[in-house]
Amino acid sequence: MKARSRSIFYTIFISFFLVLMLFLVTFCVFYYNDESKQMKSLMFSMLTTRAEDISETLDQKINQMEMVSAELAASKEIANGLDYLAGASKGSIESPVFYERDGTVTQLREKLLSYTGSRKGADQINVYLKNGAEISSGLNNELRMISGEKLQKLSQMENGSGSRYVYFSGFNEELSRYYLSDIGKYFITFLYEDQNAGGKDGALVEIQKSIFQVIGSVVYYQPIYEENIYLFDKFGNQIYPLKQDGGYAPYFEAVQATGQDAELLFQNPETGREEYLIYNYSPYTGFYTVFAMDRQRLVFSIYNNFLQFLPFVIVILGVAVILSLMIARFLSRPINRIYRYVKETDFGSPDMRALPEIQTSVVELNTLTKAFKLLQTKLREGNDRQLVLQQQEMQSKMLSLQSQMNPHFLYNSLATIQAMAEEDMTDEIVIMCQTTSRILRYISSDKERMVPLRDEIAHTHDFLQCMYIRYDGDLSYEVHIPREMEEILIPKLCVQLLVENSVKFTTQTKPPWHISIMGTVDNRGDEKIWLLSVKDNGPGFTKEKQEEIYDKIAQIDATNLLPSLELKGMGLLNIYIRLKFSYKDQFIFYIKNTAPRGCEIIIGGKYE
Structure with missing residues (x-):
């Protein structure tokens, strides 16, 4: 459901009013808690003292009986x-x-x-x-x-x-x-x-x-908080009030289970109401003196005290409304001027008018005005930069297409087919023509910028098969891609360009040559990632070449611009910038040399 739109004046007014109300409610809650604690502490203290006094009186009476027993025995x-x-x-x-x-x-x-x-x-x-x-x-x-x-x-x-x-x-x-x-x-x-x-x-x-x-002393006891008093012996016999006035064994069971000289919150099973039990246990007689008071009694007392503050609360509410209106009007006026400017200005127009001067006594509003002016400048620069980025992405794609349709590839493929025709290699010619045709069809198709890894691997396989025939079996390759990776979307012609780069440098050494394409899905912490590796047994990268590549990658990360748009030497950087455009920095790209020789290039991303 779409959120209801409100004016800045209304929003500020409600916000400040709610803040003041929150302060008032917090004060009331604090008052209630503090008053409740004080009253509860006072009640417990007084009733505990009364229970101790009654228990001491009972001990004295029982002690008199014990003194009689001592005299009788003597x-x-x-x-x-x-x-x-x-x-x-x-x-x-x-x-x-x-x-x-x-x-x-x-x-x-x-x-x-x-x-x-x-x-x-x-x-x-x-x-x-x-x-x-x-x-x-x-x-x-x-x-x-x-x-x-x-x-x-x-x-x-x-x-x-x-x-x-x-x-x-x-x-x-x-x-x-x-x-x-x-x-x-x-x-x-x-x-x-x-x-x-x-x-x-x-x-x-x-x-x-x-x-x-x-x-x-118990019979003539006058309640302080409308509490009731109960006396039990250590066997649970109710001494007072008399059974004919109503017995209440659950009180005894509750205090006996809790311990000596304490207070507890007890739920009356007959009424369902909560009661405070304050009691004293006499080790001398084994008698329990129990005071029972309805918990709501405290609430009513606090409520009555709170009524005394009601006029004060009403005055605070009135002041809160007036203060909120004044603050809302003060803050919304310059913001409304900025809003009208934004509403009436075409930020895409080269003749965009400047924001008028708005001076207030609020530092944040002045800063906001300056920020809008700076935004105008950055917006123009951003539009220009976005155009440059779009042009570079188009150029990057063109470089990729040009790289794949390198005339040398076509010339070499045709020369290979001619040589096989002279040697009457009919089956190889058919394979070469079919794979070359599929390669050209895949390259020339521009329907999707991102393709499933399955299609990209099929295209790369056609390319490697051409290379295998061209180099008369000196070039071997292997491809292992898990089924769960086949639907991953990657930039078109990305894998084939990595393979072509490996073929280019590997074939400058003595055969046999080998290229491996491996895919894996791995767990890193709470995330699942996919990795694609292209490995060869060529000469690998020199230290200087690696540093050059990583310097250019750092430049791309810092500026979002390609350091050079030349075709030569752009293969790996072309792939890097396309991954960056496609995955918004959520990707993996690194190169390394392998032992005893060769190199490995790994790309990857978050598995979804």
């Missing part, structure tokens, strides 16, 4: 009482009288009860003995045998926990009646094994505390 009275219970029978344990009136049991019960209460760090203490007895103190006080279900659960915990086990035990039906709020009915449990009490096998001690007492 009490000899409790150890003696548990040893006493460990030796009691099942009937005694299940008897209310034994629990209420036995002195040792009463003393143990009162001692355990002294460690409960909000100031002591425990709401409930349960001790499980190996003989199946369970004594409870705190909110619930009783002595009983452990149920099978409870015993199985404790065994699993004991096997997987080691000596210390902190976890979220969830809703406690027995203790829930002592709390009115829902959150007070859920408990954190600190479970440990006391090896110094309850007999030689020890006892399991369970210290429980309502999560309301543990996470009160």
Whole structure:
């Protein structure tokens, strides 16, 4: 599709306006990125600090429970009482009288009860003995045998926990009646094994505390960025908010897989929205404190801040339009004068008028004016030079034709035919006449300047056959051209002229004489090239002759002119300049001597 034409004024105006708009957009993007980074950094910093504070508070609450466990383990009275219970029978344990009136049991019960209460760090203490007895103190006080279900659960915990086990035990039906709020009915449990009490096998001690007492700071937490807060124990149990308010295990899975004390961008599988998770892990309790905030919250905040700059942006747009119009008018005026001059001037006319003086304060426009004036002069010189080049190309072609139709070739061919007629060599005469006829027909045909290599090789073969007959078999030749090279286009009469040059100088030495024509296709880097070699066993080139030829080639490359248009000695230069005209410098041409004698001329180009 053809591009739509536009005036220079419109083009300059749009260009400068777009540049200013690009600057404005870049500023907005930079502002957005900078503001986003600052807000994100501030948010992460504040929420990370909050998460650390909450985690530290939880550690303190759990530490209180651990201190109770240490005091229990250090009490000899409790150890003696548990040893006493460990030796009691099942009937005694299940008897209310034994629990209420036995002195040792009463003393143990009162001692355990002294460690409960909000100031002591425990709401409930349960001790499980190996003989199946369970004594409870705190909110619930009783002595009983452990149920099978409870015993199985404790065994699993004991096997997987080691000596210390902190976890979220969830809703406690027995203790829930002592709390009115829902959150007070859920408990954190600190479970440990006391090896110094309850007999030689020890006892399991369970210290429980309502999560309301543990996470009160979380319950009354006021969001800063509309974030939500979640608490998990190390096993993925959701501590807060309560399961009845909605559980969200994917948060735990995401932070557990990432590592400790970090932030990450998380895609909510329920809503499909991206959220930032800022969390803290406590190695002491194994609890995770997680803040979740919708990523769009940041975008909205930045958008609201950007609205404050909207009047400033509108003013900048207005200034950009006015400034672009002024610059476009200033720059387009002298360019329009040059455009009208170019439009109204016939550059092919010898009476081409000069460009009027255009002086501006812009150095580039003044330089452009001078360049147009210089262009006028170079254009005239270029037209004259092009005519010279065209004339030289025509002369080069004529020289080639003259070289091929050299009278000596015709005289020698006729003399050879006459000699063969005298010796009654009928077959050779027929061959000589046919090849000579084809040679003259090929030379005189001027339909195409470039011909397939196949046709050029056929013509060269006719020429060599004439030479073979003329020199009575003293001249031999071979031709090997790959099939893939047959369609390559080369200048007409180029190969035959190379061969004729070889015949001319080779036959000045003693026979036998041999000429070889070889073609190859080769890869050089990423390009594929073709090469054509004409080799003989003649005297070769002297050093002075080689230097003379290369000096003239250098002169041709520098001036694009032939150094001399004489027929004599123009064979190789004729070929070089025709290759140069045909392939626009994308060709190969070099000569070299071969051992023990002879020379080789190679031409080539890009294989397409």
